[in-house]
Amino acid sequence: MTVRVDETDRKILKALQEDAARSLDEIARAVGSSKTPVWNRIRKLREAGVIGRQTVELDAEALGFEACFFVLIRTSEHDAVWQGRFLEALRARPEVQEAHRLAGDIDYILKVRVPNARAYDAFYQALISEVKIHNVTALLSMEELKSTKMLPL
Known part of the structure; x- marks a missing residue:
């Protein structure tokens, strides 16, 4: 599945890269949108493989x-x-x-x-x-x- 990544998607991805544990509300505020459209975009990006598995960073x-x-x-x-x-x-x-x-x-x-x-x-x-x-x-x-x-x- 090919997905076109627009500027809002990039803002969402940037917010997730900074801290994937952020709440959907926080991400929506950061990108200037509401929760439902942000959630739909995240779901679309996951389904397309743009967003892979989520994990935590450990201090080696x-x-x-x-x-x-x-x-x-x-x-x-x-x-x-x-x-x-x-x-x-x-x-x-x-x-x-x-x-x-x-x-x-x-x-x-x-x-x-x-x-x-x-x-x-x-x-x-x-x-x-x-x-x-x-x-x-x-x-x-x-x-x-x-x-x-x-x-x-």
């Missing part, structure tokens, strides 16, 4: 996940069977917060959140035991300067 460090690694992966395998096994291995690992297939010298980059370097090593050992990987480089993030899922609406 407060929960003991103090190490964030960016893992650069080069592989000599590019067939569908290998890619399927690799994707399955990534999906099975909750430590992997993001995974991207890249153009250029590096084939994949992963964002891996773990309690410490020892936990990263356990993740790494498990991954390479399941999937053949040519080269892995792990970069430890010393400080997160910016992180957002918000789109610039």
